[in-house]
Structures are given as C-alpha cells and as structure tokens.
Amino acid sequence: MTESMENQQILLAARPNGMPTEETFEFREVPIADPKAGEVLVRTLYLSVDPYMRGRMSDAKSYVEPFQVNEVIPGGIVGEVVQSESDHLKVGDKVIGMLGWQKYNTVEATTVRQVDETIAPLSAYLSVLGMTGLTAYFGLLDIGQPKAGETVVVSGAAGAVGMVVGQIAKIKGARVVGIAGSEKKTTFLEQELGFDATINYKTTDNMEQALDEACPNGVDVYFDNVGGPISDAVMNRLNDFARIPVCGAISSYNKTDDDLGPRIQPKLIKSHAMIKGFVVQDYADRFKEGTQDLGKWLSEGRIKYEETIVEGFDNVPQAFLGLFKGENLGKQLVKVSEPSE
Amino acid sequence: MTESMENQQILLAARPNGMPTEETFEFREVPIADPKAGEVLVRTLYLSVDPYMRGRMSDAKSYVEPFQVNEVIPGGIVGEVVQSESDHLKVGDKVIGMLGWQKYNTVEATTVRQVDETIAPLSAYLSVLGMTGLTAYFGLLDIGQPKAGETVVVSGAAGAVGMVVGQIAKIKGARVVGIAGSEKKTTFLEQELGFDATINYKTTDNMEQALDEACPNGVDVYFDNVGGPISDAVMNRLNDFARIPVCGAISSYNKTDDDLGPRIQPKLIKSHAMIKGFVVQDYADRFKEGTQDLGKWLSEGRIKYEETIVEGFDNVPQAFLGLFKGENLGKQLVKVSEPSE
Numbered sequence: 001m002t003e004s005m006e007n008q009q010i011l012l013a014a015r016p017n018g019m020p021t022e023e024t025f026e027f028r029e030v031p032i033a034d035p036k037a038g039e040v041l042v043r044t045l046y047l048s049v050d051p052y053m054r055g056r057m058s059d060a061k062s063y064v065e066p067f068q069v070n071e072v073i074p075g076g077i078v079g080e081v082v083q084s085e086s087d088h089l090k091v092g093d094k095v096i097g098m099l100g101w102q103k104y105n106t107v108e109a110t111t112v113r114q115v116d117e118t119i120a121p122l123s124a125y126l127s128v129l130g131m132t133g134l135t136a137y138f139g140l141l142d143i144g145q146p147k148a149g150e151t152v153v154v155s156g157a158a159g160a161v162g163m164v165v166g167q168i169a170k171i172k173g174a175r176v177v178g179i180a181g182s183e184k185k186t187t188f189l190e191q192e193l194g195f196d197a198t199i200n201y202k203t204t205d206n207m208e209q210a211l212d213e214a215c216p217n218g219v220d221v222y223f224d225n226v227g228g229p230i231s232d233a234v235m236n237r238l239n240d241f242a243r244i245p246v247c248g249a250i251s252s253y254n255k256t257d258d259d260l261g262p263r264i265q266p267k268l269i270k271s272h273a274m275i276k277g278f279v280v281q282d283y284a285d286r287f288k289e290g291t292q293d294l295g296k297w298l299s300e301g302r303i304k305y306e307e308t309i310v311e312g313f314d315n316v317p318q319a320f321l322g323l324f325k326g327e328n329l330g331k332q333l334v335k336v337s338e339p340s341e
Numbered sequence: 342m343t344e345s346m347e348n349q350q351i352l353l354a355a356r357p358n359g360m361p362t363e364e365t366f367e368f369r370e371v372p373i374a375d376p377k378a379g380e381v382l383v384r385t386l387y388l389s390v391d392p393y394m395r396g397r398m399s400d401a402k403s404y405v406e407p408f409q410v411n412e413v414i415p416g417g418i419v420g421e422v423v424q425s426e427s428d429h430l431k432v433g434d435k436v437i438g439m440l441g442w443q444k445y446n447t448v449e450a451t452t453v454r455q456v457d458e459t460i461a462p463l464s465a466y467l468s469v470l471g472m473t474g475l476t477a478y479f480g481l482l483d484i485g486q487p488k489a490g491e492t493v494v495v496s497g498a499a500g501a502v503g504m505v506v507g508q509i510a511k512i513k514g515a516r517v518v519g520i521a522g523s524e525k526k527t528t529f530l531e532q533e534l535g536f537d538a539t540i541n542y543k544t545t546d547n548m549e550q551a552l553d554e555a556c557p558n559g560v561d562v563y564f565d566n567v568g569g570p571i572s573d574a575v576m577n578r579l580n581d582f583a584r585i586p587v588c589g590a591i592s593s594y595n596k597t598d599d600d601l602g603p604r605i606q607p608k609l610i611k612s613h614a615m616i617k618g619f620v621v622q623d624y625a626d627r628f629k630e631g632t633q634d635l636g637k638w639l640s641e642g643r644i645k646y647e648e649t650i651v652e653g654f655d656n657v658p659q660a661f662l663g664l665f666k667g668e669n670l671g672k673q674l675v676k677v678s679e680p681s682e
Contacts (some may be wrong), residue, residue: 055611227606250606261604266590267566269616270396275616277609 007032010316014056019254019324024057025073025317033106034083034094041083041097042105042112044313044336045301048126050319051159052279054253062338067151072100076131078115078122079105080339089114092340096125103313103336113199122339127160127331128305129294131280135247136164136223137290138283141172143245143276144221148173151215153234156225157198160331161247164294165223166195167303174221177214179230181326188329193304207233226250227247244275254324306330348373350443351657353408357398358392359617360595360665365398366414366658368602374447375424381444382424383436383453385654385677389417389467390661392500393620395594400519413441417472419456419463421680430455433681444654444677461639464678468501469646469656470635470673472621477505477564478631479624482513484586484617489514492556494575497566498539499526501672504586505635506564507536508644515562518555520571522667534645548574559583568592573602585616595665647671 006029013026022083035041048324053075056067067073073245077099081089086109099105115125125134139161144153152169159266166176166189178189178198178331186198197214204210211219218239224231227249240243253260268275283290298305308328310319313336323332345647347370376382394416396637397408408414422430427450430436438453440446456466468474480502487493493510497503498519507517507530519530519539529541538555545551552560552574556657559580559643565572567589579585593600609616624631638644654677664673 021535160359220457224606227604231604244634246606246609249604249610252604252607259604259607260601263568263572263590263600263602264605265565265572265616265618266593266600267586268587268616269590269620270618272620272623274618275606275609277606277611277615279610279613282613 005032005104006030006103007104007129009072009100009315011071012057014069015059016054016254018056018256020057020321022317025255028125032104035085035106037085038110039085039106040079040081040095040100040109040112042079042097042107043082044077044079044099044103044105045094045339046078046102046123046126046309047313047316047334047336048130049316049332050075050132050324051248051250051253051323051333052318054324060155060224067096072102074098075101076126077101078125079112082340086110094122094339096130101316117197119295120288123307123309123333123335124298124305126333127307128164128298128303129291130159130204132331133164133294133305134287134290135280136161136168137294138280138286139170139245139247139278140165140221140223143167143274143278144223144243146174146221149175150220151175151177151239152223153177153215153219154213154223154225155179155230155234156248156250157189157195158182158329159225160328162225163189163193163306163330164303167193168297169221170194171297171302175217177211179226185329187256187325188306192306201230202338208236211237221245223247225250227276228259229261235262235264235267237297238267238271238273240272242271242273244273246275248275250324297310307333309333309335311335345619346373347371348443348445350413350433350441352412353398353410354415355410356400357395357595359399359597361395361662363658371540373445376426378426379449380426380537381422381430381436381450383418383420383438383440383448384423384678385418385420385440385444385446386435387419387464387467388648388654388657388675388677389441390475390657390664390673390675391416392589392591392594392664394661395665408514413443415439415610416442417440417467418446419466420453423681424535425450434437435463437471442657451487458635464648464650464672464676465646465675467674468648469639469644470504473501473532473672474505474635474646475598475624475628475631476621476679478635479621479627480586480588480619481506481509481562481564483605483624484615485510485564485584487513489513490516491561492516492518492558492580493562493564494518494552494556495564495566496518496520496561496571496575497591498536498587499523499533500532500566501668503564503566503668504534504647504671505528505644508534510562510641511535512638516558517623520567526670529647533647538661542571549577552578556611564588566591569600570602576603576605579608579612579614581613583612583614585614585617587618592664602636624677648674650676652676
C-alpha cells in the first residue's frame, strides 16, 4: 500500500539562538519505509507540541539528549496502524508513542502502546491521560503535597499541565490561585474549572499586590511552570515549610542573555521551604497509579480538560511557536489526519 | 552574694543597615537580679556568636522573631550556677541555654540544661555537641543524604557547621570538597580533617574551573552555608537528583542592594535537583539521636572540632563582627569567665 505514498517529515534544521523561527524547521519528503517483521506502519492522527522540546533543541546539558540537527524531531504522537508485520497490533489499532514528527512512522510494534478510544477521545492520551496529566499529578502530589485548606499557586495555569494541577489541588481541598496571561484564560479557570482566584500577569501592574490579594494566607505550594519575575514574586510569599515543584521555566527557554533574578536561597531558609525540579519520567514506575486516578477523576467529571487543536501537518511549527506566545488554552495539539473509521 | 555585684549586658542599640558596627551594640551595667523560688543565677563562662543572629537584628520576616531594640541580645551560653533557689540545680553545676548576652543570667532552672564536662569540654556544648553540630548532622543527613562514592561540596567549610558537615560526609564514604577563604583554612581541612579537596575562593581566579578540577564527577550534595556567587558556580555542576541543604547565606546577610544572581530554577529542572532551607529547630524532636551519634563519633576520634576563642565580655561585638570577615576557624566563642573549680 505504501508504494505510491510519500512521507513528510519535520527535521531540526538548525539549533535556534533565542526564540525558534520557521528556519529552525525543515520539511522533507521521503518514501515511506515498509515495515519489516515485528514492525508496524503508523499514520499520525494527533501530534503533541510541548514547551520542554525547546530545551532539546539546544546543545546544552539537559535532562534528556538534545535533538540532532538534520534528524526528524521526536515527539508524542497518537496514530493508527495502517500496516502490521507484528502479532501484537493489527490494522486499525490506535496507538501512542514517542515517534517522529512525520506523517508516517515505521517502528517496532513494541515501541508503541495501544489506546482505547472507548475510554477517552484519542487526543486525551496526549493531554490529560498522557504525560501532561501525569506531570501535573506527580509534581503536585509527590513534591507539592497540598493539604486541605492550604493555598496552592500555579503559574502557566491555563496551560496543559497547569489546568490539571489546579483541579487536582481543588480535589485535595486546597485554595487554588492560577496565574495566566489573558482574560479569556483567567475567566475560563475561574468559571469552568473552579479556581478560587486568578491573576492576569499581563494586565496586572503590581504582581506583588495582586498576589497578596489572591493569597491572603500566603503560599503553601507553588507549582512553577514559568520561572522569571512571576516566580520571583511568589517566592516572597512562602509560608513556613512551603513546597515548590519546578516543572518548567518557559520564560527563560528562549533567553539569550543571563536569566538574572533575586537569589532565592535566603527565602528558602526563612521559610524552611523546599524546591525541586522534576520531569515526569522520574515517576515512570508509578504511571499506572497516576493514570488510574486521573481516569477516575475524569470519568467522575472532577477533572475537565481543554485542548487547542490546530489542523494540518504543515502547521506543526506554528503550533510549537505559539506555545511561547501563550496562544494555547490547555493542551496544544496538531491534528494531522482523520482516523479511518 | 550578689548585693555588691554589678551585671554587664549587651543590648541591641539599633538595627544595622548593612554590616553591623560597634554602634549596633550597647553595653549597660545593671544590678544582678536575685533568683526567686525555682530560679538560678548563672555566671556566663562561654558565649556563642553565630551568623544567623544577623538575621534577627533586622525587622524582616525570618524564621524566628527579630531581636528587640534596647533589649538584651539572646544567644547560646554555657555557664555555672552560682546561686540556686531550685531543687533541680545546685551551685557549681554547669548548664547550657539560650540566655542573654550578659555576665549573669537569672532564669527559671527549667530553661537551662545541665551539661557533663567529663564527656566533653564545656565549650563543645556550644559547638560540635550543640546546635552547630546538630545543624550539620540533620542538614547533611536528612536533606543531603550523601551516599558512598558521591561528591559532597560544602561552602563555609572551615566554619563551625561546615567542618562537621565535611567530616560526617567522610564517615558516610563520600568524596568531600570544602570551599573556604584562606590557605590556613584549606590546609587545615585537608591535613587535619581529611577533606579530599579544597578551594580557596579568595585566591581562585576561576571558581568554575576550580570546581571542575575538585569535582571531576560533578556534585551530588551541596551543603550551602554562604549563598552568592560561590553557590551560583556550584549550581552549574549538579548531578542528576542532587540534594542541596541551605543552611546559611552569609554572603547576603549584610547586603543592602538586591542580591541578584542567575535564576536556579532551570538548573533544578535539568538536574531533577532538590534544594531545601532549614534551621536546626526543625529537628527538635530528633536532637537526642543526633547528639548520640555526634558524641559517639567524637569519642571514636572520627570527628574533630576546632574553636576560635576570644577572651573577655568586652570583646563579644568584635567576635560577632569577625564572623563576617571569616576570621574564625571552626566555632567562634567568647570566654567570659573561668569556672570556679
């Protein structure tokens, strides 16, 4: 079936210096590779673009290997098996995996995992039921450990991770304050997701005062997705024994000058506070537990999720770049093709 | 016995702006208060001056109440009971407590604890067997959790806490790197205490390179006593899952401008690292465990300690100010009077 078909790929053309641009990416057409014994050919349905990928475009030491220049960019993909040389998967099966940013991936069947679209829509496996939801779950519950009545502040609150963080914190009985970058986002957080208070950091002229008003009892847990001046301000309001999971620092990912701010060590001493960086893979041996809880809360309607879906493989670079302009509400995905059934 | 005796006190004369000076302190002579029922009169033998006290001289929120202007400064003192109206203590007993910076304290007998000078010299109860040793013990073992073969870096290594930290880390089988501010100190750490490597930050013209040479396998635990640029450099060398107990930030205590440095949050994510501020009182319910281990290691000769002792109550302010110039090797104490026996 693949004889006449061309595959389209997106490669890392050059490492970006500062904000990535269209020139960071290169589209290439290649023949589709026929699956060999044990392999499957997977057609991409949904493709995930994520802020952490910016880090992998640089050459610096990071928590994972950097992307290679002139190679296909790897990322989270939900797809459909369209040809199978494996006993494990059959044509029509829907799968998820870390695959290449391309329309078709030819891979060992064991490198993907089948998903069940009767439990949740396919796209959810890239958002609330995927790495995004698990990132929120483990960062908040293992590091943040919110208790009933405590105040939890989350930055990047209208992003894919932040939204889930806030809702889990509500389930645990905390007062939840979300920081986001538009009125559309803050309204959504308060009215649709039940956040107790929100701050629009783009229109607030005094972040310190806005935090004082939103957090009259100080801050017990700060789930940090953004870093920079927003985090500086939160760090001045920590309660004793505060916990700070550091999930992302999107404000710094594209900086080319030094990322300078007030040193936080004296604040940590004053508040006996703990701050820890993490990535979701740190909890790989507990994914089942997290997925079960998230699935349960989802089915009970206690967690809602939101996705911003761009259509078309050609628009993958724009969808990625939009993350750094805060264009997405919830998880940013690209819909590449329709399922066959 | 006290009729004809005058007491001498040191009060906080004014809150310092930046580095404290002689004007921060006021000496005052008052009559000694006779002990009432349940009280004892304690003559000061050794008085402890500590960097954390600088924080309490300011009015800002801190982990303990600020000192009050025009009141006697409280601090750690070892003294001798010279008059007793309590069944718990008798004349001649040696005690330790948080008392006032004065030659004589009249206090409830229950606010001091008797010490046994047959186990260790009296001064040791203000250093290795006191809050100083316990600070090192709990910060390193509870937060730092060094494992055999790991690299432990300690700043302020020739200070009272740092010295004990390094020796406990050696007991746990770690490679220990100490950062200190004179060749006398670094030589002492290597030759007397068995540190594996040291860095004299005052003469090193390239801290980054010095750290690379001293820590060829990166940094697993960083016990931070100093903050500032030294800590900035260490934070660039963290291994995955590094642990950083933050005990002090002496480089910032007297700063009047902003204490700016590279934001550490992105580094914490890259290394999945954890950093936690603490004070020894966080472990109050485990002091017995810590004191037992420290006493055992001391008696086995596995921990040595060093004290810098200034003579005379008049020299208390200078001894305190000397802490910020790094004049002390090990614990800085003031010997105020001789025991009567």
